[in-house]
Amino acid sequence: MNDQPISAPPAPLPSRRFDSRDDFRQLVRDALACATREGWREIILSDADFQDWPLGERAVAESLQAWSAGGRRMVLLARSYDGVLRQHARFVQWRRLWSHIVTPLACAGAGRLEIPSALWSPAWVLERRDVDRSNGYCGSEPQRRVLLRETLNEWLAKATPAFPPTLLGL
Numbered sequence: 289m290n291d292q293p294i295s296a297p298p299a300p301l302p303s304r305r306f307d308s309r310d311d312f313r314q315l316v317r318d319a320l321a322c323a324t325r326e327g328w329r330e331i332i333l334s335d336a337d338f339q340d341w342p343l344g345e346r347a348v349a350e351s352l353q354a355w356s357a358g359g360r361r362m363v364l365l366a367r368s369y370d371g372v373l374r375q376h377a378r379f380v381q382w383r384r385l386w387s388h389i390v391t392p393l394a395c396a397g398a399g400r401l402e403i404p405s406a407l408w409s410p411a412w413v414l415e416r417r418d419v420d421r422s423n424g425y426c427g428s429e430p431q432r433r434v435l436l437r438e439t440l441n442e443w444l445a446k447a448t449p450a451f452p453p454t455l456l457g458l
Contacts (some may be wrong), residue, residue, distance in 0.1 A: 298325065301412045303427030312422045313342045315414050319407055319426075320351040328355070332408040332440055334365040336400045337372070340422065344376035352379070356386050364392040365443055367403055369451040387453035394450035395443060403443060408436050 301322050306312055323331055335341060342348050366372070369392065373380055383390050395403060405416035405424075413436045416424040425432070 298322070301426065301428065303429060305423065305425050307421075307423045309340055309422040312340065312414075312416060312424070315426055316342055316407060317345070317347055317351070319409070319412060319414060320348055320355065322412070323409060324351050324354040326411060327357075328409045328411060329359060330361045330363075330410060331355075332363045332365065332406070332437075334403060334408070334440055334443070335405045336367040336398070336403045336419070337370070338366060339371050339375065340419075341376075343372065343379035346378065349378040349382055352382050352386075356382075356389065360389050362386075362390045363444065364390065364451065365403060365440065365447055366392070366394055366450070367396060367398050367400065368394060372451070383451070384453045392449070392451035393444060393447035395447050396450075398443075404436070404439055406436055406440065408433070408440055 298321070301318060302315075306315060320331075322328075333341075383392070401419060405419050407414040410433070412426065412428045413433050414424070414426040415436055416422060418424065
């Protein structure tokens with residue numbers, strides 16, 4: 289007889305509103321873990337500065353490392369990556385190792401509240417509508433995914449390369 293407890297499979301990602309910074313951060317963690325489990329081929333992360341995102345956490349770094357298998361692609365969109373460099377050391381290290389699958393872009397002239405704060409994938413999306421109150425919605429509905437992707441594509445068309453994998457000093 290096997291005495292090992294049977295663990296339940298992870299719950300699917302939700303389709304709902306969220307209303308707090310803690311809830312937003314947990315949804316990001318859950319989405320990146322799901323990306324690994326389900327083998328999402330593409331992810332877009334977008335935020336003015338990623339200040340509220342849990343990118344520097346060990347669990348997120350582990351999810352990203354596991355997700356980074358062949359054929360994956362990540363696009364980052366920000367106004368500036370200064371905060372990422374200061375606040376999310378694990379993410380910066382991961383980005384350095386996986387620079388061949390990560391395309392970081394910036395819209396330096398955009399306002400803090402203009403760039404969407406969102407995570408997009410072909411399977412599920414997360415979008416903060418009010419960054420200061422950290423509320424928004426998430427879900428897998430096709431219309432929601434298409435609308436967010438169209439918005440992100442408009443911003444990506446205006447963006448320029450940024451956040452090089454290494455910083456060379458003189």
